[in-house]
Amino acid sequence: GEIIKIDYKDNFSVVEVNTKLGNLFAIVLETPETASYLKEMKPVNLLFNPTELLIFKIKDENLLNMFDCKIIEIEKGKLLSNILLEKDGIKLESLVLTKQVDKYDLKIEDRVFCHIKPTSIFFEVV
Template sequence: MNVLKGIISEIQSHEGISLVKVKSNDFIFSSIVLDTPDTADYLKQNKAVKIIFKETEVIVSKDLNLKISVQNQIPCLVKSLKKGILLTQINLLADRQIIQSIITTNACEQLNLKENDHVIALVKTNEVSLSADD
């Protein structure tokens, strides 16, 4: 599980749902939360939170100029690869933080991923969870 620290920078709420922007180092994550500042104490601007998302939800692209709907597009450097028969674990360095991705080994080979490659890590907004940073 990827767990990063961040600070809430913006909250937009409507009908019990919030779109929350969280600054983590130099990157802004977007997350959809089924709460509002009225229903969850941790949803306050400038509040420290944990940003949580599964390794299997991190998509990797070598195309650095994507025009797609995925909001969380994190520039990274491939730090290491651990190839298995079916799956490959990739450690990505993003602004002094490690993000882990697990993709199929077939996809890793199709992308010809190697250490020190520049890539974009993609995480859909609805796959990013937030929790209070206690």
């Protein structure tokens, strides 16, 4: 993605990044004054742990960082399930409780909504 806006105060910044998933927000414990990569128009990759990507059946308009995806693979385990998702050629992975997969009755080809908290996103400078 590309950094399009940075708001900062004290020692942290809220960074808005334009991505193929939509505009995503991340909280960074640095500022443009302390980190040279924090510049508007700077390309970055956004990374997160698969346990931090939450899946919903219904879109919550009040949440930032929510986007739709299609389930392309489900690996069900006894306790945890790995769900592979796709949106516009981007593949994402979510690790959830198998109970959630069963409760939501998730299947391959289902359309779902994904949410990632701004505090769970990491930057990789490109």
